[in-house]
Amino acid sequence: xxxxxxxxxxxxxxxxERATINCKSSQTVLYSSxxxxxxxxxxxxxxxxxxxxxxxxxxRESGVPDRFSGSGSGTxxxxxxxxxxxxxxxxxxxxxxxxTPPGFTFGPGTKVDIK
Amino acid sequence: QVQLVQSGAEVKxxxxxxxxxxxxxxxxFSSYDINWVRQATGQGLxxxxxxxxxxxxxxxxxxxxxxxxxxxNTSISTAYMELSSLRSDDTAVYYCARWVSKAFDYWGQGxxxxxxx
Numbered sequence: 732x733x734x735x736x737x738x739x740x741x742x743x744x745x746x747x748e749r750a751t752i753n754c755k756s757s758q759t760v761l762y763s764s765x766x767x768x769x770x771x772x773x774x775x776x777x778x779x780x781x782x783x784x785x786x787x788x789x790x791r792e793s794g795v796p797d798r799f800s801g802s803g804s805g806t807x808x809x810x811x812x813x814x815x816x817x818x819x820x821x822x823x824x825x826x827x828x829x830x831t832p833p834g835f836t837f838g839p840g841t842k843v844d845i846k
Numbered sequence: 847q848v849q850l851v852q853s854g855a856e857v858k859x860x861x862x863x864x865x866x867x868x869x870x871x872x873x874x875f876s877s878y879d880i881n882w883v884r885q886a887t888g889q890g891l892x893x894x895x896x897x898x899x900x901x902x903x904x905x906x907x908x909x910x911x912x913x914x915x916x917x918x919n920t921s922i923s924t925a926y927m928e929l930s931s932l933r934s935d936d937t938a939v940y941y942c943a944r945w946v947s948k949a950f951d952y953w954g955q956g957x958x959x960x961x962x963x
Contacts, residue, residue: 771949773891780941780953781891787948824891828949834907835881837891 733757733830735838737823743846750812752841754825759805760788762829769829772801772810775840776821784823785810812843820844848872850880850942850954857960863930866957868942875923876900879945882916882927884938885956892938896945897925932961 734757744750760769768788773781783792785801788808798813812819825838853867868880882894895906897916904916915928925942940957943950 773950775891780943780956781950782953783949783951790948792949792951826891826949832905834895834905835893837883837893840890 732833733760733827733836735825735827735836737825737838737841739841740839741842741844743844744812744815745846746817747814748846750815750819750843752810752823752825752843754803754808754810754838756806756808756827756829758830760827760829761805768804768808769827770801770803770808771826771828772799773824773826774819774821775824781824815843815845817845848944848952850944850952852940852942852954852957855958855960857962858932860933860961860963862932862961863928864932864959865926865928866940866942866959868925868927868954870923870925870944873944875918876920880916880918880925881943881945881950882914883941883943883950885941886935886938889938894927894940899925929959932959934961937961 736755738753770788772785775781784795789801800811802809822840822842824840849871851869856864858864876899879896879898881896884892897904899918913930918925937960942954944952
C-alpha cells in the first residue's frame with residue numbers, strides 16, 4: 732500500500748503570511764498514461780467533516796479561495812496558503828487515489844494555527 | 847444541492863454491531879460510489895471501503911475485511927455501513943463521502959459511534 736506522510740505535524744503562521752504544507756507518498760501517484768497526479772487535499776475544521784480543496788494535485792475545487800494552491804508531482808507535493816486568514820485554522824490532509832484497489836490512503840494531517 | 851445525511855449517534859457494547867445510514871439527495875444516487883471514512887477523537891482519517899450503489903459491488907480496506915458490510919437501498923437513496931464485533935478502539939466518528947473519480951467531493955455530517963461496556 733502507498734503510505735502518505737506530511738510535514739510539519741503543525742505550524743503557526745501570522746495572519747497574512749504564507750503557510751506551506753508538504754506531503755510525500757511512498758511511491759509515485761503520477762499516472763503516466765494521462766500525466767495526472769492522483770492526489771487530493773482536504774481541510775477539516777473542528778467538529779466538521781473534511782472539505783475538498785484540491786484534486787489532481789493542483790486543481791482547485793469550485794468555490795475554494797485562490798489563496799489555496801497545490802503543486803508537486805510524482806511523490807512530493809505541497810499545499811500553499813498564500814495569505815493566511817483566520818478562517819483557515821484547520822487540519823489539512825493529503826490523500827492518494829492512485830492505488831485503488833486496495834484503497835485510498837490519507838496523510839496523518841497538518842494542523843495550521845495563527846501565530 | 848447535494849447532501850449526504852447520516853443517522854444519529856450510537857452507543858454500543860463490545861462485541862455488538864452497529865449500522866450507520868447515509869441518505870443521499872440532490873443527485874442521482876446510483877451514479878457515484880459511496881465511501882466510508884472514520885476518525886477517532888483527535889486522530890486522522892481512516893478509509894474503510896467503498897460501495898457502488900448501482901451494482902452493489904463493494905471493496906473493503908484489509909483492516910476491516912470480515913467485519914464490515916456496505917449495502918444500499920436504491921429506492922430511498924440510502925447507503926449503509928455495518929461494523930460487527932465492535933471493540934473500544936472502534937469508537938470514532940464515521941463519515942460517508944461521495945467519490946467522483948478525482949476526490950471525495952461531498953461528505954456526510956458524521957456519526958459518532960461509542961463502544962463502551
